[in-house]
Amino acid sequence: MTTSGPVETQAQEDARLIAEARALGFEYSPQERPEEVEPVCWIWPENLPAFELWARVFTQWRTDPEGRRSGLDYAAVVALGGLHWGRKRLADAMDDLRVIELEFLRLMRVSEVS
DSSP states (O other): OOOOOSOOOHHHHHHHHHHHHHHTTOOOOGGGSOSSOOOOOOOOGGGHHHHHHHHHHTTOEEEOTTSOEEEEOHHHHHHHHHHHHOHHHHHHHHHHHHHHHHHHHHHHHHHHHO
8 A cells, every 4th residue: 555645735736737738738727627526536456455444443543632633543443353354354454554544644634734
């Protein structure tokens, strides 16, 4: 599982798409974008176990003194994951779960700053 780079703002995305369109020889206007677009998320089969675990435990957070999420409560993760999956399958998904957790925390911090 890989993590993504910095999150683009809408203006940055629009500028990038305009530049890419011009490089290909056509014009693009952000107004051409449909207003209501259902986001699509594709999950590679090898990442599905970690995503399924994330879906079960993403409400189980430890918080810092200011009430911000600081990391998953791994006692709860082991309890919930072990209950539904068993230790072997849980152990196989834990490294990928940590990647998801760290990326989620990074995105939360980015959204707090902007």
